[in-house]
Amino acid sequence: MIVVDGRVDREKLVELMRQGEQTELEFKSTLDLKDRQKPDRLNFVKDVVALSNLPRGGYLLIGVKDDGTPVGMGDVNRDDWDGACLQDIVRPYIEGQIRIVSQIHELDQGAVVLLYIAPHGDGFPVPFSKQGEYTPKGDKRQKKVFDVGQLLVREGAQNVPLRHAHWPTLLKRHDEMIRRQATEHLDSFLFELTAVLRSSRENKEEALMPLSIGLSDSAFEDAVNSHLERGRDQDVSLFVRTVSNGAEEDADSILDKLTMVAVLALYREKREVACRAIDALFDVYEQAGECAGECNAKILLEIVNRLYVIGSAAVRLKAWSILSCLVIKFPRNNLKPAKPVVWIRDGQVRAIRAGLLSSEKQGAYMLPAARRLMVEHAPMRPDVPESLLPDNHADLKDDDVLLNSLAQFDILHCLIVAAETGDPKAAYPASSALKGCRAAPALQCVAVDGAVRQELFAGAEDSVVAQAMKEVYELAFRESKEFPEDGFGNWNRVPPPEVDAFIRENVRWGGGRVGEDFQAP
Incomplete structure (x- = not known):
């Protein structure tokens, strides 16, 4: 059970490495985002979108094994892991934008990248607007990673297609926004009523x-x-x-x-x-x-x-x-x-x-x-x-x-x-x-x-x-x-x-x- 609070500092890294993979947390020992003939880039997009569909978003740790042991990534180019650059990789496959906060931490084992994937601001989950496919080296046939219109969510340590049972969780943030707006109207009325009572007291x-x-x-x-x-x-x-x-x-x-x-x-x-x-x-x-x-x-x-x-x-x-x-x-x-x-x-x-x-x-x-x-x-x-x-x-x-x-x-x-x-x-x-x-x-x-x-x-x-x-x-x-x-x-x-x-x-x-x-x- 983790706390998704948007932090990517060193203490947050240690906290997350104590956990196992779960709905809001994904570990990857390696990740190659440059080679377009490998599935890594599209799998990254799929992971990011699925995490962003959670009410609070989630975390992605790169350079960490599934059991939480850091293995490092060797030398990394910090520009490649800038949040804005990572957002550019995801943007062509969805409508709107997903915010990614990135921090690189140097450990004895090598660099570990900690990413926070923020939820969508409107509280709604987002499907893919473009098909994700790649052509493996030495193969003329394209392989598909996700489809247009597909809506993926995190369930445990996996990305799974949307099911009816997921909607209450997916819409939790949107429902909170609606309740907050309704409560603000009630508060305004109560403040006005109290002011009237104060002014008319004898x-x-x-x-x-x-x-x-x-x-x-x-x-x-x-x-x-x-x-x-x-x-x-x-x-x-x-x-x-x-x-x-x-x-x-x-x-x-x-x-x-x-x-x-x-x-x-x-x-x-x-x-x-x-x-x-x-x-x-x-x-x-x-x-x-x-x-x-x-x-x-x-x-x-x-x-x-x-x-x-x-x-x-x-x-x-x-x-x-x-x-x-x-x-x-x-x-x-x-x-x-x-x-x-x-x-x-x-x-x-x-x-x-x-x-x-x-x-x-x-x-x-x-x-x-x-x-x-x-x-x-x-x-x-x-x-x-x-x-x-x-x-x-x-x-x-x-x-x-x-x-x-x-x-x-x-x-x-x-x-x-x-x-x-x-x-x-x-x-x-x-x-x-x-x-x-x-x-x-x-x-x-x-x-x-x-x-x-x-x-x-x-x-x-x-x-x-x-x-x-x-x-x-x-x-x-x-x-x-x-x-x-x-x-x-x-x-x-x-x-x-x-x-x-x-x-x-x-x-x-x-x-x-x-x-x-x-x-x-």
């Missing part, structure tokens, strides 16, 4: 826009903020309690709105309201967790993704005391009743068992999935305006505020769980798949600020926190070595100086510095 309480999951993001944010600003916290809490009871009807919208309430409440320092929204998410989690199956496991995973959204906001807003409320919750119906696990880990394991994730290491999926949610839903990041987001989401820098706060929440959640349970493996450090510099500030903050430790660990002794920090860091270090090419993605063998000093000062053990029991990567 020394009565000001009318507020009602809270509803049917509101657009901007209208819902305005409604929640209006209630909180006027001290109508009880109305927001009532909405949270009521809406969680109907989660099966429109799960994504309800989960989004509960997440927005939690984050907006944190932003306005309404901790009690935030906790109630988190409790409502837990109620939904419990309801979905009572039944097995892929559908329920998907809801659990979607909830976990939104917990990361809330946790990252708490990190950015320094709302440390909320993290324990967010992290330490044990579902009644978890997989090992004799050994309770927190809901973040429980959701990840259930997703693996349902086949949504192939392994625990794909827990790193949660970070880019949560980041995409925040990019798409502004009320999930009220402290991060559009101006602070990268203009081109295809390449994230080391100072990306959303991904960094997600990595910091991830490592803090591991520390909290380890300190609470005494088991450093009770939570998986998904941030180990990213650069260590993204999560490091959270560790440094815990190490140097005693007040933060008190809020995060409910008065636990420093020796307990330091032991948890040592073990969690060592686990993250080991996991980060899964992709050691060029040293990319690896955490440093020894933690930052402040962290190392805090551990050595508070942990009584017969060893040297953290990491000395490991071999150098």
Whole structure:
């Protein structure tokens, strides 16, 4: 299960190479686009068009074997792999245009090309407008790769002809556009109605826009903020309690709105309201967790993704005391009743068992999935305006505020769980798949600020926190070595100086510095 977010940076490459081929992801060990007497060029066109017909598009990695092992392509001409040049190869075979974002990454094995194929802007799938055929060397007969009018879609790791069952998926983006337009008209009406009520009031309480999951993001944010600003916290809490009871009807919208309430409440320092929204998410989690199956496991995973959204906001807003409320919750119906696990880990394991994730290491999926949610839903990041987001989401820098706060929440959640349970493996450090510099500030903050430790660990002794920090860091270090090419993605063998000093000062053990029991990567 991958997150299609348009990024083509180095960390995205590592994330994708952890996956197997699937609907949104295609691997090719080699690709020759120059020889018109070989099928490579037309097969490339077919792959690109099929990926672009998906609601979010997809990825194509070149220089990578089917199992995700990089083999490289040797020397490559960067001009040949420019996105505009690749678009020119596809354009003669379709009406309209497909956007391709390209990035070449140099690994020890050679160059790997990462392509993002964007979906069509109108939300409709596109058939071929020209027949794709070539003449093999030494053969006068032409061979056909695709037909005029043929509409291909991705299904698993293959391109297949359109079937009736594909239409709901293919039209998902178009349907979302229609719903958004309809919602905007409703929002406009509600704003006008509210303005009329405000202007006609006679020394009565000001009318507020009602809270509803049917509101657009901007209208819902305005409604929640209006209630909180006027001290109508009880109305927001009532909405949270009521809406969680109907989660099966429109799960994504309800989960989004509960997440927005939690984050907006944190932003306005309404901790009690935030906790109630988190409790409502837990109620939904419990309801979905009572039944097995892929559908329920998907809801659990979607909830976990939104917990990361809330946790990252708490990190950015320094709302440390909320993290324990967010992290330490044990579902009644978890997989090992004799050994309770927190809901973040429980959701990840259930997703693996349902086949949504192939392994625990794909827990790193949660970070880019949560980041995409925040990019798409502004009320999930009220402290991060559009101006602070990268203009081109295809390449994230080391100072990306959303991904960094997600990595910091991830490592803090591991520390909290380890300190609470005494088991450093009770939570998986998904941030180990990213650069260590993204999560490091959270560790440094815990190490140097005693007040933060008190809020995060409910008065636990420093020796307990330091032991948890040592073990969690060592686990993250080991996991980060899964992709050691060029040293990319690896955490440093020894933690930052402040962290190392805090551990050595508070942990009584017969060893040297953290990491000395490991071999150098």
